[in-house]
Structure formats: structure tokens, C-alpha cells
Amino acid sequence: MRYPHPDERSYLSRRVFLTHALGVVFTLGVEPHLTRVLSRADEPPPNPYRGGVWLAGDHHIHTKYSSDGKYEIAKQVGEAVQHGLGWCVITDHGAKDHDKILLKKAYPDLLEARRAYPNIFVFQGLEWNVPAAEHGTVIMPMGEDEARRLAEFEARFDPKNTSLGQPPDTEEAALEAVRYLERFVPAALFFANHPARRGLVSPHELRAWSDVGKRVMRGFEGAPGHQMDKMRGAYRQKPSAQSWQKYPPESYLTYDGFDWMTATVGGVWDSLLAEGRPIYITANSDSHVHYKEGGSDFFPGEYSKTITWLPERRPSAVLEALRSGSMFTVHGDLIDRLEFYVRAGDRHARMGGTLLLPPRVRRVQVVIRVRVPSSTNFAGQRPTLHHVDLIEGKITGVSADRDNFTNPTARVAARFLARDWKRDDDGYLRMEHVIEDPSEPFYLRVRGTNTSRREPFPDPPNVAAPWAALWFYSNPIFVRLAG
Ligand SMILES: [Zn+2]
Ligand SMILES: [Zn+2]
Secondary structure (H helix, E strand, O other): OOOOOHHHOHHHHHHHHHHHHHHHHHHHHOHHHHHHHHHOOOOOOOOOOOOOEEEEEEEEEOOOOOOOOOOOHHHHHHHHHHOOOOEEEEOOEOOOOHHHHHHHHHHHHHHHHHHHOOOOEEEEEEEEEOOOOOEEEEEOOOOOOHHHHHHHHHHHHOOOOOEOEOOOOOHHHHHHHHHHHHHHOOOOEEEEOOOOOOOOOOHHHHHHHHHHOOOOEEEEEEEOOOOOOOOHHHOOOOOOOOOOOOOOHHHHOEEOOEEHHHHOOOOHHHHHHOOOOOOEEEEOOOEOOEHHHOOOEOOOOOOEEEEEEEOOOOHHHHHHHHHHOOEEEEEOOOOOEEEEEEEEOOEEEOOOOEEEEOOOOOEEEEEEEEEOOOOOOOOOOOOOOOEEEEEEEEOOOOOOOOOOOOOOOOEEEEEEEHHHOEEOOOOOEEEEEEEEOOOOOEEEEEEEEOOOOOOOOEOOOOOOOOOOOOEEEEOOEEEEEOO
């Protein structure tokens, strides 16, 4: 069953169609060759990631234009380049008069940084104080109006900005803001930041934002920034009066650096994926002040990366990858490539995509190819991949309970250790899994670590040791049954 959007039913159907259509275009483009290859039984089928570009990035970076920030925009962009990023988003805090500072000072600096570093895409963003909730990243599509439109959005909808009067700080005001983006800046994006940090983002708010922002609201930080903070991620570790009171005490912690919503198999993220919602995760630095200079942060790319796969290298393709889940997250450069895809007959789907299983094809092949970097990470280590988990959950349809935050069907369907993968000619580690005759729609996602931990450990308070346990998390692939 498809996730039905009664008010905009065509959207996801169109999305399935587009995914499928892209597959068809891809297939048609190589048809003569493909036919020959498939006729030789010893050749593997083509890899849907071939021909694209991998580009790492960070959508949550502060500068001196945040009251708690320190660096010039060009300094942060330079650090992003130094640490291997190909795109980044400058997201200073929404605040009193920040819309004016953005237009007069910060945006000219951002344009200067673009000129100084032509090999990285620098987007104009905002760390929005989402009314009645947490912070969120808003990313603007590049264009001559980018800063003006963002400043206008901030003045209208950020409760800490009073340039147009005091915006309301209510759940309805947040929905109004997302509707505004969806209508007037549909190429923009909104991700919830550090969602479980203070328990301010309830499951029904995530669902509501996703319902009214089908194009612009596509997920949240799977791992927060501030990874050198002694309270990892600067997580408060306990609820406040403003918290959604049904979250359990363990939700206020990070788990080997990842947010509880993502790190829990069968948790908040899985409950949203069970509805077939296109909700995707990212990992960012939230870089304010580096830990060697008195802060608790890494520079962009130094520890956290969101690695996107693009059909070609252009700024709008980065935003489309973020929108469509064509990306994975990683800490400490544990891996630098993840080709995770499913095939059935002549169809395939990449991360974030949907495979529509043809009626007579009952066998879904899952391929996971990862690359471990050949150089050391920024702690001077070469971490070893210990195991990779393939997580499966059923797509059971829209939850009647808008605050549901569990999915009991989610489970580790396969665990791959070194003995279970083989090394391909290009050095990638290949794992395969087959799902026979599925009777219900489902989704798959992948995680892996350098530790032998079966589940990530809760991070203890007053310890800053982020390099010991490293994880990567993929985005999901949805599999639906045709007919
Ligand atoms: Zn924040
Ligand atoms: Zn921030």
C-alpha cells in the first residue's frame, strides 16, 4: 500500500514514477550494451551509481554572525574544503536584527567566500528557531534572491526576530512557515536539527511538517554536531517542562554520537519510514568554535560528513540529493563510499528511492558496496570496518496515532562481518542479500561500525571521546509491490 496523501495524492505517485522513469532513462541510455552484458551469465548487472558524482557536505555551520560563533564565513568554507567537503551551508542563528545583518554583512561575505573557493558549493542557509520546537536548518536554492528571500522568511517566522513584530511561537505558526516555504520557495529545504536534544520535537510535529511541506521538509539530523562536547552533541540528557512528556529518559542521550531517533532500531525514524514517508537523515558539525580554541566543535567535515550522490556536479543536484535521500552519513571517515541499491528484474533503486516490484518478479537482490578510505582520518587513524547491518522494516501505512514513535517490525535482517564480504576489483567491499517473495511493502536501511557493538552505546556524560566508536548510517530504500 502506498502512503496516501489525500490532499496531494499525486505527489508520491509522481515520485515513484520519477524514480522508475529515471531508471528507465538510465536503462535506455545503455540498452544495447546492457543487453549484451546480461546475455553473459558471468557478468554482474550494471551498478546504478556508475556515472554519478559523490560529494560530501555539511548543512549546519555557524560563523561570527551568530552570537555564539567566532569565525569568518571564508574561514569556515576554507576549513570545509580542507576537510574534504564539496558543498556546505552557512546557517547562523535566527535572532534579533539577524535578517538585516544577513543582508548587509553576512551575504556579501558569503559571496566573497564563493569567489575565494570556487571548488565548493556554498549555500545560504539559516538556523531557524522553529516555533514551539527545536532549531532547524533552512537551505535556500542558489540565485540572486537567495538572501532577500531568506531574510524575509526569518523576519516573518522566527520568534527570536522582531523586525516585523513578534512572530508567534506556536505549533500552528511552524506549520504556517513550512506552508510558506512549500508555496513560495519550493526548491528550499528544511531539516530539523538535533531533534531529540531537549525533547522539543514531538512525533506529531514531525508528521505535520512533513505533511504540509512535502517538497521542502525531508528529514532531520541523524547525528547532531558539537561532537567534542563533554555532553555529546550538547544533549541535555534530561527533559524540561517544554519537552514532549512521553519521550522516555533514554531519548535525551546520543548513542555513539547519533541521535536517539535514528540510533534506535524501531524508533522514531523507523515509525516514520513505516508510513512510507520520505524522511531522510544527515550528519553535520554545527561548528561554532573549534575544540582546540575553547569550543566543543569540529570544523566542517573534520568528523561528520553527509555524503551525497549526484547524477552530475551542480548546486541544484546537491539540494535534490538532500531532498531525495540520495546520501549517507558517516563519522570519522569510517567509509567514504556507500553504494547501496536493490534490484528486481531490470529495475533498481538507489538510496532514498523506491523500487516498484514488477508483478511476476518475486526476488529482490540487495547489494551493499562500501569503500574504506585509503588515507587516515583527521585523528590520524585508519579505522577498520567491523560489521555492517541491513535493517528491514515493514511499510504498514499511515499511523492512526500521530504521536506513534515505534515500529515493532524494524529489525536487523542481516549482519555482515569480514567473512561475509568479498573485495571487488576496485577495492570496494561487497555484501549481498536476497529477499524472496515479499508479501508486503518494506524498506531497507544500512548501518556499520568499527566496533563489535551489536547496538550503539549510550554516550556517558562528561566524556569527550568521539573517535573510539565510529558509525555510518545510510538512507532508506522503499520497496513496493506493483498492482
Ligand atoms: Zn541548534
Ligand atoms: Zn547550530
